[in-house]
Amino acid sequence: MISQFFILSSKGDPLIYKDFRGDSGGRDVAELFYRKLTGLPGDESPVVMVTTGGRRHHEGRHFIHIRHSGLYLVVTTSENVSPFGLLELLSRLATLLGDYCGSLGEGTISRNVALVYELLDEVLDYGYVQTTSTEMLRNFIQTEAVVSKPFSLFDLSSVGLFGAETQQSKVAPSSAASRPVLSSRSDQSQKNEVFLDVVERLSVLIASNGSLLKVDVQGEIRLKSFLPSGSVRREVSLFPGYGPGIRVDEVSFHSFVNLDEFESHRILRLQPPQGELTVMRYQLSDDLPSPLPFRLFPSVQWDRGSGRSTLEPKPRSLNVRLHLPLPRGVISLSQELSSPEQKAELAEGALRWDLPRVQGGSQLSGLFQMDVPRPPGPPSHGLSTSAPPLGLGPASLSFELPRHTCSGLQVRFLRLAFRPCGNANPHKWVRHLSHSDAYVIRI
């Protein structure tokens, strides 16, 4: 099974190294991995690499890794194992470390090295997975997580404020869910909270004549539970709003979910362990119930080298950015934008137009003028005005849509059957969010 596990920072510094079987060459394998990774030719995949030749100790060693939050989590093995299983293990480890340390990042890992090693000891034994369930691990982990600053719900001045609908209509900062889940001390001042996120990724491809080539929505319902373990019974039922007109193509549930009432009333029941878990995953393609959030009307004229883009977004959106690759050699850009808080700039051969906040139903336009060097060619050919010059790439949009799901699926209620031992009633935070995975409009 697994021979070694190590975590590297984005620059290749080893943060964690653990050897499980003692059949390897030592710590320098981490450096070997990073060298191989950075030296890999462009068309080879870095996901699974192998050492051949070279020193005897490292021969025939497979490196499998994932990138998460800027860190590399790597396992090595000498056997022909299932790649799906290993990748799943790595993702699960990433989530687990995030749960225990608050969030996963170079800083948090460096501060919590002892906790990480303790976790690894319990999760893997001699390279075999023992358990990754937070419930079982909690009994064994003694070390406390070290956080950088104490969490306070009243810290509302943090950037990236996200509205959240709750019973109490309070607002939680977006960092609210990023504290360590599992403190073993029963801390009375810790709030009992449950965070539910319905996150959708939207993938759209629009052809140059405006027709929709492809649309794909991947959704997840994620639950992060801070409910303490001392309670007798806790049950969470969700009611994903599956009203008429809402359908999904593929659905899969976590093994903890009780589906007895799903068919009849669309209720999901589960007893969540502490920490983060994905309750349900679904997919929808080709037939969205709601219209697309953005429409772009580019018009490009080439004798003057100018282009006008008009955006017509539907719902309210945040952090919209339009990325438009340009032909090589474009040097100057002059612009007229319809609102002062937007900005556009030329960066790395592409036009970037940033719109921090866009109201729904509005129309925004930007006029960009640039000098395009004429490609050399025989004069008899001349530039055809119908085809754009080479290099004017597809426009891609990236955005976030709070409080909106493209498939129309909404969680109607979240009920906790919970008997607290003298603690206050638990808070529930539910949020819906769609963001773009790849929203591409061809010109």
Add this chain to the structure above:
Amino acid sequence: MPYLGSEDVVKELKKALCNPHIQADRLRYRNVIQRVIRMSKLDQWGQAEVLNFLLRYQPRSEEELFDILNLLDSFLKSGSPGVVMGATKLFLILAKKFPHVQTDVLVRVKGPLLAACSSESRELCFVALCHVRQILHSLPGHFSSHYKKFFCSYSEPHYIKLQKVEVLCELVNDENVQQVLEELRGYCTDVSADFAQAAIFAIGSIARTYTDQCVQILTELLGLRQEHITTVVVQTFRDLVWLCPQCTEAVCQALPGCEENIQDSEGKQALIWLLGVHGERIPNAPYVLEDFVENVKSETFPAVKMELLTALLRLFLSRPAECQDMLGRLLYYCIEEEKDMAVRDRGLFYYRLLLVGIDEVKRILCSPKSDPTLGLLEDPAERPVNSWASDFNTLVPVYGKSRWATISKCHGAERCGPELPKTSSFAASGPLIPEENKERVQEVPDSGTLMLVPNLQLTADYFEKTWLSLKVAHQQVLPWQGEFHPDTLQMALQVVNIQTIAMSRAGARPWKAYLSAQDDTGCLFLTELLWKPENSEMQISVKQNETRTETLKSFISVLETVIGTIEEIKS
């Protein structure tokens, strides 16, 4: 032992898979297996392990097979991709005699695989794409209706885009060819040159079936006059006219003008070849070639010069008046001034051929070509599922079969090979074993609790007496091809402390050997090896002076490993 959720499960599994008494009793074995499968307390790691263990099980009857498949059905719907893929592999292997069951399973796993291909995790996406390609080798139409899922997205890393383009090539059919080609055409003008070239090659491979549309697209691409595009298009054309002669006309019309845009070696070679072979249909062929001849002194690539020689000679045969002069100049340069010997030799060869006579030249250069439609250059036929079922859900599809073969040869030879002196047979084997590994320390294969005593001194008489008094405890047959050197075998056995009492000479028919070994508790293992060349197999008979099944098994595995390694190294 992996933790499978509870001690009971571990006990049950161990019982079922290791205990020969349970194995002998089919009913008990089956019950144990069923109980294990039904364990609901297993988490996803336990389930994956169970599925892995069950790969070793051979169901005895069709009824039992379908029984097990029904029990495992729920695993196919699990939320964990590791479990789903493990279950799929198990199904494919268990049902190897029932292709319709295999196809059914592959249909059911389509959903999870497609979900993994669009996953947020790029690594999962890549691994899933490799498996999709594996499936497409056997069932090309399997994902055709889902072709849209394999359209490349702008932000994806390069290696994923390449995989997706390969998949798009392989799932093309009549319904989706229009859209797929349009999509690929879009990629051909991508800002990344590598990706654009990959897309053009992909169109080239689709062109073998849908020639007209693809040739049209490729011709349009030539009109863009971009260097990296033109060179690849011309190379694609060169490959295409060989396999699909019907498109030659269209290609010839598209060619004029692209010589201005090609600077690299591969592109030039392709263009020159086309001009040589089909030059009679291209009006300005001699003039283009003349350009190359004028600049041959400054041409840096010898391969281009070689191609130029052949092409010009071919063109000379069909258009002698226009080519005679420059052919002469070229030959003069190659013979008198050229420094690269290969080019010079070719020039000399052609010159001497011309001296013999024009008919001889025609006979040699224009002999009938092999007919590509006879299948010599065709892609390998669809492979049956059973050829790759055991590689599913392992690292093999991720690396690709050829690369995996290289890796496992290097690795396997190192791990199990005992130390061998530089005998001639060893030195001749396998260029993949690097030089320095010959002096490596030997590794005794893992023999569990078996410790064989070294330097056992057993006399031949004692061996014979003991041999005749014991009954055969274990008999087995190993495949063995071809000749081998007894010295090598003896040396190898020596290393693992198995003494050779007697051995036939090399080349004796049949070939026999008698071996002995003793473990630290005093238990003796006497072995006879019998090799009959007509059967291509080696028969092993082992006798033990005390009945101990565990140690016997360990001894057998040691023996098998040694013999297997010798077989491998020799082959």
